[in-house]
Amino acid sequence: MEHTLTIQHRDDDASRIGMWLFIFTELFLFAGLFLVFAVYRVKYYEGFHLAAKELNVTVGTINSIILLLSGMTMGIAYLAIQKAKNKLTLAMLGITILLGIIFLVNKYFEWSVKFEHGLYPGSPELISLSKGDVMFFGLYFFMTGLHALHLIAGLILIVIVFGAVIRGRVHSTKYALLENCSLYWHLVDLVWLFLFPLFYLIN
Amino acid sequence: MSQTSVSYLEYQGKYKGILGWILSTDHKRIGLLYLYTIVSFFLVGATLGLLMKLELIAPGRTIMDAQTYNAFFTLHGITMIFLVVIPGIPAIFGNFFLPIMIGAKDVSFPRLNLLSWWLYVIGAAIAISSQFLGSGPPDTGWTFYAPYSLRVPTNVLSAVLGAFVLGFSSILTGINFITTMHRMKAPGMKWMKMPLFPWSLYATGWIQILATPIIGITLLMIVAERLFKIGFFDPSLGGDPLLYQHLFWIYSHPAVYIMILPAMGVISEIIPTFARKTIFGYSAIVISSFGIAFIGYFVWGHHMFAAGMSARSLWFFSLLTFIVAIPSAIKVFNWVATLYKGSINVQTPLYWALSFIFVFLIGGLSGLFLGSLAVDVHLTDTAFVVGHFHFIVFGGMGYAFMAAIHYWFPKIYGRMYDKSWANTGWLIFFMGFLALYFTMFYLGMKGQPRRTYDYFEEYHSGNIISSLGAIVMLFGLAIIIINLVRSARHGEKAPADPWGGKTLEWTIPSPPPIENFEEIPEITHDPYDYK
Ligand SMILES: [Cu+2]
DSSP: OOOOSSOOOOOHHHHHHHHHHHHHHHHHHHHHHHHHHHHHHHHTHHHHHHHHTTSOHHHHHHHHHHHHHHHHHHHHHHHHHHTTOHHHHHHHHHHHHHHHHHHHHHHHHHHHHHHHTTOSTTOHHHHHSOHHHHHHHHHHHHHHHHHHHHHHHHHHHHHHHHHHHHTTSSBTTBOHHHHHHHHHHHHHHHHHHHHHHHHHSOO | OOGGGSBTTTOOOSSOTTHHHHTOOOHHHHHHHHHHHHHHHHHHHHHHHHHHHHHTTSSSOSSSOHHHHHHHHHHHHHIIIIIIITTHHIIIIIHHHHHHHTTOSSOSOHHHHHHHHHHHHHHHHHHHHTTTSSSSOOOSTTTTOTTHHHHOOSSHHHHHHHHHHHHHHHHHHHHHHHHHHHHOOOTTOOGGGSOHHHHHHHHHHHHHHHHHHHHHHHHHHHHHHHHHOOOSSOGGGTOOHHHHHHHHHHHHHHHHHHHHHHHHHHHHHHHHHHHTSOOTTHHHHHHHHHHHHHHGGGOGGGGOTTTOOOHHHHHHHHHHHHHHHHHHHHHHHHHHHHHTTOOOOOOHHHHHHHHHHHHHHHHHHHHHHHHSHHHHHHHTTBHHHHHHHIIIIIIIIIHHHHHHHHHHHHHHHSEEOOHHHHHHHHHHHHHHHHHHHHHHHHHHHHTOBSSOSOOOGGGHHHHHHHHHHHHHHHHHHHHHHHHHHHHHHHSEEOOSOTTOOOSGGGGSOSSOBTTSOSSOOOOOSOSSOOO
């Protein structure tokens, strides 16, 4: 911007520290939600167990595997860029994007099935059920929704990195952006690995 | 004159005029952007406060009805807390002086810094829009307590969303500052050679990063609850309103330390300069900041003593509340010990710093009354609480802000203000402040409830004193502001080091050149080297 005078020297360590601090913030954001989940899980122990049976464990498991795989491809991309294997990097980033999209598509179908059954916040069917059900599905939509938003942000970030690799802005000696992107993607992964057992496997 | 020695005020970059400011990534210009926006919001909040005090000058309806009064204290709270006090010192003086004091040319992420200011402006605009859009201004108080905030038709949504965006801005500033201190300290500046104001920003940054997301998610839950009927806190949907209070205060108590730690940092700079003596107990001040930041995380329950909690948690939160007072008291001892046997140079910033210690002490001690369980039951939701937190927040952050602006003004603008007007303004302000808030302790003990536009006749005389105090205080404030605004343009030219300060900002010209330092300095001695 205006700062043309300054010799803007690159500081990869600074961007690494900055990203980690941001990850801490994100973790606390979800930690607040997990706290809420824990409180209501205790309060509506029975209700949560019964409500969790409504979720499709198969789809949840598939999605978990997809995200784990995408974490792996992201990791390979990170290793590949350091060895100057740009083609491999691009391929891996591409696969990661693809896996992320598949996750979202699965999520979309999962959500729409719930909507068909009237299991969404504010629906007359859901209100007629027990308070444990209402709370469970409220939390389910809010938490998986927030996670999906983070996943979309992560995808946008990967697309940016993808472009940067093509244009040579990210390469074997300058890959802080890719590193931070991969950190963020692992955060998205990690949060899901907590969400999955909490919602799908508690029954 | 070489390009690099042009002052940041005159430097002509890519953009001209106002764009050269609102698109500038220079930390000094961003600091001033914050200064102007925050002071404007402060004046809005202060005007609302004055109108409320005028309403309370007599029982019954005086100048506004109950609903207007409710809207006023809500907007006053939101403006003052989220727009003024939380960002105040870090965003203005932190931006301007942190890089200079650690011998750096800028913060680690200058563009992110500019983004933070823009987010601040956007968040402020959203929060303020709640007054004009939708079905009337919110009337929930700045705390947005559920389930009321979930059910009222007033425009709670944009106020909450605005606060969310402001939180994001605050987090980014915290990340930027912490990274800057890790990466950009001048060669030779070890951690324990860093001045105390940067140290206070470091501790604050960690609270911003680790506490703000909790309020962020809580506010998002309010949004989701209002928009999609997800029943997090609404008992009719199975939610628990007390859980809202817990989450809210898990952030909002540490937020008090986001407000007060930088204020303490400012005072720790000013006292040694005007005592012409090394700060007493440098490391004790540093460590106590972290003590405050850490313990401050576990005391939130003291806001809920009357709301319903188990006896054990009551006991726990009360004990910790007493413990968190200790590190603050350590700092007070350090400041006083620094003054002891110093050769004291009495100037406006020192007046503000000394009155800070005085009001902060009263604020802190009145907090111990509220922290004791039995007394709190009597004092909850009375004017006593209002008096207490204005002594802490306004008396703490506000006075430190005034001290800071009078301390660094010659450095920022390269001009000196009129000292006798500044001192007169301080005295009038201080007297008004005491009349305004001290009476609230008395009224609260007598039982006058807070957040009510009306009261019984027995509280009348106390309220007259309090309201007159408000008028006197704002009169003093007007003197202070007019003096500063005039002096920024017409004041005498200030030398590089008008106070005999020892930290790095006093080694460079006033106003600072665009690059701060011709050459990055080598640090060989302690920050307050008065031998
Ligand atoms: Cu508190």
